Amino acid sequence: MDHRPWNQRQQDRQARLARAAEALGPRLSGRHVATDAVTDLLHAVIEPHDRVCLEGNNQKQADFLAQALTRLDPERVHHLHMVQSVLALPEHLDLFELGLASRLDFSFSGPQGARLARLVSEGRIEIGAIHTYLELFSRYFVDLTPKVSLVAAQAADRHGNLYTGPNTEDTPAIVEATAFSGGIVIAQVNEVVDGALPRVDIPADWVSFVVPAPRPNFIEPLFTRDPAQISEIQVLMAMMAIKGLYARYGVQRLNHGIGFDTAAIELLLPTYGESLGLKGKICRHWALNPHPALIPAIEAGWVESIHSFGSELGMEDYIRARSDVFFTGPDGSLRSNRAFSQAAGHYACDLFIGSTLQMDLDGNSSTATLGRIAGFGGAPNMGADARGRRHASPTWLQAGEESRRGRHGAAGTPRGQKLVVQMVETFREHMQPAFVERLDAWTLAEQARMPLPPIMIYGDDVTHVLTEEGIANLLLCRSDEEREQAIRGVAGYTPVGLGRDRRLVENLRDRGVIQRPADLGIDPRDATRNLLAARSMRDLVRASGGLYRPPQRFRNW
Numbered sequence: 342m343d344h345r346p347w348n349q350r351q352q353d354r355q356a357r358l359a360r361a362a363e364a365l366g367p368r369l370s371g372r373h374v375a376t377d378a379v380t381d382l383l384h385a386v387i388e389p390h391d392r393v394c395l396e397g398n399n400q401k402q403a404d405f406l407a408q409a410l411t412r413l414d415p416e417r418v419h420h421l422h423m424v425q426s427v428l429a430l431p432e433h434l435d436l437f438e439l440g441l442a443s444r445l446d447f448s449f450s451g452p453q454g455a456r457l458a459r460l461v462s463e464g465r466i467e468i469g470a471i472h473t474y475l476e477l478f479s480r481y482f483v484d485l486t487p488k489v490s491l492v493a494a495q496a497a498d499r500h501g502n503l504y505t506g507p508n509t510e511d512t513p514a515i516v517e518a519t520a521f522s523g524g525i526v527i528a529q530v531n532e533v534v535d536g537a538l539p540r541v542d543i544p545a546d547w548v549s550f551v552v553p554a555p556r557p558n559f560i561e562p563l564f565t566r567d568p569a570q571i572s573e574i575q576v577l578m579a580m581m582a583i584k585g586l587y588a589r590y591g592v593q594r595l596n597h598g599i600g601f602d603t604a605a606i607e608l609l610l611p612t613y614g615e616s617l618g619l620k621g622k623i624c625r626h627w628a629l630n631p632h633p634a635l636i637p638a639i640e641a642g643w644v645e646s647i648h649s650f651g652s653e654l655g656m657e658d659y660i661r662a663r664s665d666v667f668f669t670g671p672d673g674s675l676r677s678n679r680a681f682s683q684a685a686g687h688y689a690c691d692l693f694i695g696s697t698l699q700m701d702l703d704g705n706s707s708t709a710t711l712g713r714i715a716g717f718g719g720a721p722n723m724g725a726d727a728r729g730r731r732h733a734s735p736t737w738l739q740a741g742e743e744s745r746r747g748r749h750g751a752a753g754t755p756r757g758q759k760l761v762v763q764m765v766e767t768f769r770e771h772m773q774p775a776f777v778e779r780l781d782a783w784t785l786a787e788q789a790r791m792p793l794p795p796i797m798i799y800g801d802d803v804t805h806v807l808t809e810e811g812i813a814n815l816l817l818c819r820s821d822e823e824r825e826q827a828i829r830g831v832a833g834y835t836p837v838g839l840g841r842d843r844r845l846v847e848n849l850r851d852r853g854v855i856q857r858p859a860d861l862g863i864d865p866r867d868a869t870r871n872l873l874a875a876r877s878m879r880d881l882v883r884a885s886g887g888l889y890r891p892p893q894r895f896r897n898w
Contacts (some may be wrong), residue, residue: 350523357525358549361385372501372532372545374552379409382550384417386525387489389539392422393442394487394515397429398679399449399718400561400651401508402440403493405529405554415440419852422446424485425476426511428453428716429561434573437466446485448472449716456715461789471709471795473721475683478511481518488527490519493558496538497530501545504538507652507660507675508560511541514680520547529554539672542587562654562892564630565884566604568875574809577858577868578764579605582694583614584810586805588735590760595627596686596694596723602764604634606694611641626687628723631656631667631675633891636886639666639872650682650719651673655895662779686723691736692760693723694807698769700892701780702825702837704815706763710781717797724798726759733757740788740804743816758816760862761798764807767833774835775808776828800824805832810838811857818854830855 346352362369364385368378383406387393388787395410396403411432421442428434428450436442437460446469450457460466472480481487492515495506505512519526526549528543583606586592597603609623624638631653638644648668652660652675661673670676686693697706698715708715730737737757744758765775782794806813806828813827823845830846832838849855858865875881878895 354523357386372551374550377554379552381679390420391488394490395425396492396512397425399563401510403491403561404559406491411435428560448474449718453711454715471716474719475722478514478680486522487519488524492528494528494530496532497551498538501548501551502541503543505542509677510651510679516547521587525549531557534872542669553758569877571601571605575602575605579609592623592692594690595692596628596690600696607634610643611640611874612872628682633881649677650679651677654892655890658887683722688727694762696765699777704803705796707780707782707797709795725802760804762804762805767808767835776837778837
């Protein structure tokens with residue numbers, strides 16, 4: 342009988358570690374590598390066709406290691422398969438233009454969306470899949486396990502233990518998948534300390550190498566929204582969300598997407614929400630980054646707990662002073678965790694409210710449009726009914742009852758349903774309609790030869806569509822035609838909205854499927870910026886008692 346070797350991954354790791362030791366010589370001390378030796382280190386441990394995870398998060402970036410990767414020799418390192426949650430930096434795509442990488446699995450591309458679309462159309466990048474965050478992390482432990490991972494941390498001690506600080510984000514999932522499968526973990530750190538770390542987030546024996554970066558890693562204040570930019574249309578939509586959705590269903594546990602519309606909701610809780618007597622009845626528990634827009638609601642006693650995907654620049658002192666609300670360590674700093682917060686948003690929250698770039702008549706929505714592949718981030722998990730959920734809450738049961746009312750057989754079996762709300766103005770920037778007959782995602786699938794169109798949230802998960810025209814409750818629709826007309830009924834003056842059947846739309850309004858502001862007792866003339874608990878960044882600083890320190894680009898004083 343042939344004897345198969347059962348420790349090839351371990352042998353491979355040892356071979357790579359030995360190559361690094363030989364290449365670096367005295368520039369390697371234990372796990373610590375001299376800053377100017379980083380290129381030699383990467384050449385020693387990365388091989389052609391390796392699967393490489395480069396920590397590109399929503400906010401924290403392993404930017405020094407990303408730049409070092411771009412300096413590698415494509416004759417020695419090529420056809421890398423990059424797996425990372427976010428494409429945020431130019432270097433993330435430079436790797437493909439330089440011939441170092443060829444295949445990509447990711448979740449969100451943000452500012453690199455237009456460039457990504459161009460490279461895909463030119464055949465320079467082969468996309469494995471556009472994942473949701475939790476899906477990508479899960480595959481790290483199954484069939485997309487990294488061979489080499491490049492991560493970022495706030496600090497390391499002399500042993501190589503890592504302190505990630507407030508922006509832990511993806512680091513634990515990346516490191517664990519790599520370290521326990523014979524892979525190499527390289528961490529860039531802002532500093533190396535002689536004494537004890539504030540806390541140990543990643544133990545040293547999970548880390549192969551530590552490299553001090555010449556400057557602190559880049560962190561994007563992605564979730565900060567200046568209240569001065571919130572429009573009165575967004576105030577009106579926020580009023581409808583609070584009264585027509587949050588109050589109606591008694592929403593206690595929720596997740597907000599990024600945007601000025603959801604920031605408006607957060608800033609209306611201590612004012613409009615208070616006037617409706619809703620304090621203590623809605624919005625108590627959140628899966629959410631520490632949005633500065635939530636400061637007035639926290640100070641007014643609306644918020645009991647927040648678990649965060651990442652942190653937010655300038656919120657460090659405020660979080661430390663409000664440890665009853667946030668998940669903090671003994672050192673007082675936040676411990677964020679994107680994987681756990683994604684799981685919380687999927688299973689433990691009763692409502693997700695976010696936005697999109699396009700929605701079709703089936704309620705399918707996508708942020709992948711012609712000329713821009715933005716990806717999905719966490720929206721497919723946040724904005725999906727968790728079929729495995731088994732614990733009940735009044736909100737979940739009420740939505741499930743509405744969805745199954747009058748149905749029989751399997752479709753009528755009693756169960757709850759998550760509220761998934763798409764909150765979008767009928768026209769986007771440059772007067773592009775948000776409602777379309779056919780998503781660009783179908784054309785993108787044809788161009789990139791994808792097996793499925795890149796739809797962010799499927800229509801059968803969407804329960805409500807909220808625009809400045811009103812709320813369409815898709816739970817109450819009993820046919821595809823009713824769903825279509827409900828969506829058309831709130832699509833305003835877009836071509837989709839103008840194509841509505843007026844008689845059927847009015848019938849849906851009579852049944853409460855469509856609710857206009859007037860049906861909710863809301864006078865649009867009351868929707869002014871005066872309702873906002875903070876109308877500027879300076880107001881947020883005042884509300885925090887001076888604890889919030891906005892990034893410089895948000896300061897105008």
